[in-house]
Amino acid sequence: MSSSSSPSKGAGRPSRKPLLISAGVALAAVTLGIVSWQATSTEDPAAASAPSSASAPEVPDGRAELMKLARRDANDKLTTGRADAPVVLIEYSDFKCGYCGKFARDTEPELVKKYVEDGTLRIEWRNFPIFGAESEAAAKAAWAAAQQDRFAAFHAAAYADGAKEKGFGEPRLLEIAKEAGVPDLDRFAKDMGGEPAAAAVRKDQEEGYRIGVTSTPSFLVNGQPIAGAQPISAFTSAIAKAEQAARAAAK
Numbered sequence: 001m002s003s004s005s006s007p008s009k010g011a012g013r014p015s016r017k018p019l020l021i022s023a024g025v026a027l028a029a030v031t032l033g034i035v036s037w038q039a040t041s042t043e044d045p046a047a048a049s050a051p052s053s054a055s056a057p058e059v060p061d062g063r064a065e066l067m068k069l070a071r072r073d074a075n076d077k078l079t080t081g082r083a084d085a086p087v088v089l090i091e092y093s094d095f096k097c098g099y100c101g102k103f104a105r106d107t108e109p110e111l112v113k114k115y116v117e118d119g120t121l122r123i124e125w126r127n128f129p130i131f132g133a134e135s136e137a138a139a140k141a142a143w144a145a146a147q148q149d150r151f152a153a154f155h156a157a158a159y160a161d162g163a164k165e166k167g168f169g170e171p172r173l174l175e176i177a178k179e180a181g182v183p184d185l186d187r188f189a190k191d192m193g194g195e196p197a198a199a200a201v202r203k204d205q206e207e208g209y210r211i212g213v214t215s216t217p218s219f220l221v222n223g224q225p226i227a228g229a230q231p232i233s234a235f236t237s238a239i240a241k242a243e244q245a246a247r248a249a250a251k
Contacts, residue, residue, distance in 0.1 A: 066211065067223035071124060077146035080112060081122030086246035087239050089121060090220040092128040092208045095138035095158045095168060097216040103229035104159035110232055111239075120243055125151070126204040128216055134168040137192075139201045141173040144191035145182050153180035222246065 070088035073079075089111070093100040108123070115121035127142060129135030138158060145154035157163065157179045166172055173192065174185060182188045191197055208218070219226040219235075222242035226234060 063223040065223075066220055066225070069207065069211070069220065070122075070222075072122070076124065077149065078125040078127075078143070078151050079123060080152065081116040082119050083122065085116075085119055085122035086250075087115070087121045087222055087242045088124060088220075089235070089239070090124045090126060092126045092204075092213050092216060092218040094127075094129050094131055094135050094216045095142065096129075096131040096135045096164050098164065099229045100217045101159040101161075101164060103217055104155065105161065107229060107232050107235065111235060114236070115239055121239060125155070126208060127201045128205060128208045128213060128218075129201065130214075130216060136201065137170065137173060138168040139204075140197040141168070141177065141188075141192045143197045143200050144188050145177055145180055147191050148182050148184060148188065150177070150180045150182045154182070156180070 069090060072083045072088065074083040093103075095101075111121060111123070116123065125142075127139035129139045142151060142154055142158065145151055154176060157176045158168075163176070170189075170192075174189065177185060177188050215227070217229050221235070221238040222245070224238050224242065226238060
């Protein structure tokens with residue numbers, strides 16, 4: 001899930017599916033790329049993390065709607081971090097996306113170590129396959145692995161350096177599941193091909209399309225869009241601002 005500061009490098013293949021944009025998030029959807037690239041390219045991380053005695057800033061209507069997308073479901077198996085964490089990062093990704101893989105290998109572990117482990121951050125995964133049949137299959141396989149509490153291990157194996165070049169056909173997905181330590185491979189294969197997996201992937205896709213996501217990786221940090229796998233400073237800056245605003249609002 002990585003990109004440079006140029007949308008052409010960090011963006012995935014646009015989808016041809018129609019955007020089902022609700023009125024509540026229309027502005028945020030239309031400006032997703034512009035807002036995120038400006039925010040992540042001009043933000044001063046030091047300034048964002050500096051303490052402030054000011055009250056929490058007013059949240060724009062579109063941003064408020066995007067914040068509501070955080071599910072905060074303690075039973076959601078495609079997440080890491082506390083359900084009541086002050087900051088939620090929603091990640092729309094595809095296992096065939098090279099920049100998604102780079103984010104998973106280089107940036108996400110640092111965010112987990114720095115923010116998830118101390119209870120500041122929750123990361124919620126959304127399957128957003130846009131690169132064809134193998135993307136869809138990998139998304140369903142990730143969901144199936146999650147049903148046996150092996151999502152994190154499957155995620156790591158599927159995004160390992162060179163993994164996507166081997167493809168995501170069914171035999172390969174079974175290999176990844178075995179590598180990830182999925183205990184019941186027969187159940188995994190059944191779950192992967194079942195309607196519940198397909199429905200879960202559709203739900204994530206429809207959410208992404210509704211708010212204007214058309215490429216991977218795309219993120220929301222307490223409603224702030226970030227397009228592409230930006231340098232880690234972009235995420236630490238956004239998380240610091242979101243945490244400050246959340247704690248101020250809770251007072």
